[in-house]
Amino acid sequence: MNRLLFIGDSRDIEWYPIDLNAEDLAKLISEIGFNWQHLPGISGFIRRGQKKLYAYFSIEDENIVVRRDFLGEYLDLAHRYGVKIFLYLNVHWYPEGFKESHPEWLQKRIDGTFKTGLYDLPESVTPCMNSNWRNWIIDVSMRIARKYDVDGIFLDGPVFFEDTCYCNLCREKALKEYGLDLYRMDEWTSKEYTRFMEFKYNSLKEFLRDFRDAVHSINPNIMVYMNGGHPRANWIHGRDVSTQIDVQDLIGAEGGFIGGRLIDPDNNFHRTSITSKFLEAASLGKSSVVFSDIAYKPWSAYPLTSPEIRLLLASIISNGSSPHFVYHYPILKDVYRDVLRDEIRFFRNIEGLGETFSLANTAVVFSQRTADIYFDIDIPLDLNIFSIKKRNKRGFIYSLYGACEILYRLHIPFDLINERTLVENRLEKYDVLVLPNIAFMNDIVARNIERFIEKGGRIYSSMTTSLYNEYGRFRGNFALKNVLKLNYIELDENPFYDYIYLPDEKKYIPTMPYKVKVENIGCNIYGYFIEKRRGVYNPIEGYKDPAILYNNKSIYFSGNYFQTYWRNRFPEYLQIFNKFYPWETLKLGFKNLPGSVEVEFRGNEMSIYIFLINYSGGMERPIREVIPIKNIEV
Template identity: 30%
Template sequence: WYSYEFAKKHPDWEQLISSAEPYGKIHPLYGNGTTFCVNSPWRNWAFRLIKETMKTGVDGIFLDGPVVFSDCCYCQYCEEKFKKTYGENLPEKEDWQNFLWKDFIEFRRDSLAEFLRDAQKAMKEINSEGVIFLNAGGWQPSGWRVARDIEKMQDYQDFNGAEEFFHPKAEKSILATSMMAKYLTAGMKPAVVFNHYAMGSWHYIPLMPLEIKLALAQIIANRANPWICVFDPLAKNIGEKEPVAEVLGFAEENEEYYLKTSSLAKVAVHFSRQTSTYYLSQYTSLYKDLGTGKEEGLVLDQGTGKLVVDWERRKSINESLLHHSYIGCYLSLIRSHTLFDIILDKNLTSEKLKEYEVLVLPNSACLSENQRKAIKEFVRKGGKLFASFETGFYDEKGNLLEDKEWKEFLGIEEIEDLFPPMVGENYMTATEEFAGFPKSQLIERPIQTLKVRAKKSTRTPLFYLKPLPKIYMSLQGVSASPALLISKYGKGKVVYSPSLLEAFYGEYRIESTSQLITQIVKMLSLEEIIKMDAPSAVEIEVYEQKDSSRYIIHLINATGDMQRPIKEIIPVRNIKISLKVKQARKIYQLNNKETIPFVHEKERIEFVIPELKLYEVVVVEI
């Protein structure tokens, strides 16, 4: 952010939108200010400032920005650099059918990464041991709009960091901070989650203490570093320091239990930056206005049915679907107490996948040829795959593929079309007892659903009912289209859902959908490392400290008073835990250092946590 007065002295430094107007003029930053381009001479001014700052003796530099804003940058320096790199002029507008537009997206990301690279170089010229990191963005699919990508940036920074702030009225999950922390730790660098104590945009009033404590506990339990911003310069507000001191004081006192840990998870969930950047579904009916499906005063909101035709809006629809897919998958697995890691695009290699038993691809639509080969090899050698909707139907740049072998790998003989999207009154049914559903049980059908035919020898335990165009109509019977395909490939197994199951749960929170997701993952897993009998609002994360011969179990209780900000956490008592381990010497809680009795049976130990308030760490010495 820079003032307009300063920008007037350097008019060629500003980021320009496609109309050649300064971004800050059309979209004032924080209501009053503008932004500069990473390819302009401003970069050299910034590097000099970094050097001068390092000369004062500070340990490093945190860059809260810069970013390349949406519809930017069309300044003379970007024009020249793009022409030199790609031999063409900058594309005039957003057009996902134009290869040049996709080059422009990559150009923006490369430009930001190169700025960070050169900033790091400038910093290290003064202090070779110094650190530098950027507010580089999180898991959200819209990150491409500001050119943020930790996979692109992490080579030039010492931490992967992103914001996860609380805001009243925002429809955020209680697990939002947990999700951000787990995503950032998927990178190659230490992770830090930027948090603040403020009541949203009321920066001089502290957030409810339990919200602060819960966020910090979720961060450290997921192996990320906490970072909290305080806006009150005089610390006049009561209660702003105590929750921070309590959680971080506990972590400091027990620091040895947080270091050199390794994940025990055998399930990997793919969060794809390729897909979030380039995915634009081929199915045009996906872009119809469907309304909310809400019924009020004898009126049902089913939208206009009109087709959205502009590229920006279509891209936003795809981002929203992917956004809810990630949330739905994350919430389902956390709430079922399933251990899992998030993996990124660069992790889809044969070597990395050896660490896992189950790979979950929640509509990972855009995959490279090498990634698809690695996934098939993983399954052929005994791995288990759970994929949904258009997974692998496009290459890494979003170009539609005609890969019949990949579709056969998923168990598909033919894709006919998309079922008419509709909110409500469409169903699938179990044609056999499956995933806890009895035969003939009706299950809510996700809105976005492909009509496919399964190849021979593929198990199909669920089928869609024939679609209904309106609510309150009689059911028309079971269709010929399977709702789940289960097939073998080599020594492994593939489960494919033609529906956007994860997005449906992420948006509508219908429990039967979550049950289906979690039971499929459990079915594919060889044996649960840890089992816990506790409410779904209790998160569990488990790590191993091999050097110290012990397991570290983190328990975070988000069982609150049903609204946010949370005023009260409801304690959970007598939590039964079963851990797969050949032997154990001692089990104890870090909060009170009390020893926990346990029983050992068939290479598992069982014990009970008497009470969990908000956060506890249990140590199992082996």
């Protein structure tokens, strides 16, 4: 089955709905090489004073203003040009007129006021997926499915927010199905708090299930999916692609909206690649899509450099997901066409690419639970990815980034698997698991990791991995203590200017600032924390507590190793990981390849595909020119 879609999206349709020529658009999309398109159905732009939703299809409804039946004019044309249509429905950003026409549909804050102000538009509102709004949008979509021969529906939303939803229907549902009184959140235990997360995740999953069932009852060939969760905290919005894949025909997330300060540690160089890996693992063999903008966000009328756009595209495809590219302003149309056309042609001409799977034998574990509850960290407050508030983002996400970065730098292809992969024990293809500070772990996952090791696998783990159960309860010791071969004593901190001593090499390297004191019950020790000092220039006297421990199945870093690598890039951190990696399990390797080149292997029954993605630029971003690399040996 070909899972690779090339999805175009020109949102400037909404700039000139009256005089837009349908044939010109179909020509443009097909000329670039797209075989799918997100076409605006319910407009995603809301304006001050707006009363109703604006639509580009023709359905008689009191909540909709039909601006033009563009869908009716366009569908046959698009199909004739070989382009299939996902109808885009904005289902999260609503005009202020709904406060009067349907107050009972809208999300509310705990003080009873409407949730307002999305995207800085003060009076705009958002519908609640647990309200009767769901019946209305389902009904509208069924009428669309009856009238138009669309190939898919893309839902931009619905989602919850940090301060929602406390409407009457959500309160009733939370009490009845989860035993949660939303007005007593202050008294909740961590278990109740995690139940609230489940309330959000399940509410969205139930909405998606009902929506898709209804659309499929009219036409089972219409593919339904939504703008889904990312590899980070997701509970606020309720989006979890790893479970919601069951009620969608494909999944997608915005991994290709790049911007801000591109050299910021939050702006992971490989974010698109990581998102593509994350989605592919979650997709369970269905298609996955990385939503991307050719603009340098949030300057949506200003393009990224063409090397950045081309690297985005390459990193999505080589990691198993499908590219979606949008432009919002008419002024970007030429860049959009000119930069994407050759790249998309190139990938479309590679035979069998859409039937490949990853050949990686190493997996990094992404724990949604840990991302969600690790000390309340990394919580996006709204849908604008550039205003994420970081109370303590470093704890898990930086550990994850650091682990991925080490693998990229060492040219070790890897997958990014999730808790479900571990619960369902789909680990046969892996030789190595990396657990970057996976604090919150349930018993089934811990048992399956033990089995993985019994069967010959090797793990790298760090810091608080397996110290808590999935409801945030401290276990008192590592759930993985039998394979780590050590006991937990206590958490501690080091002055960041301290050192780790490596006796084998008689060498001091910069320390990990967070430390877990452990009792060694069967490991070798490769590195020790030195005795704590006071003052940067104080003498270095002695060393005691183990910092890096290993046995033949496990390497454990008793501190925030991966996070420290992410922040500081000490070369020894890379070398130590390298030293313990079972290189004999990798069948292909490279010489003369710098760490700035990403290596991915994919394969199908016929062929192996090797991807080398060259991020070598001029030591700054955005990259203006890629520096060619020659004389690579395989």
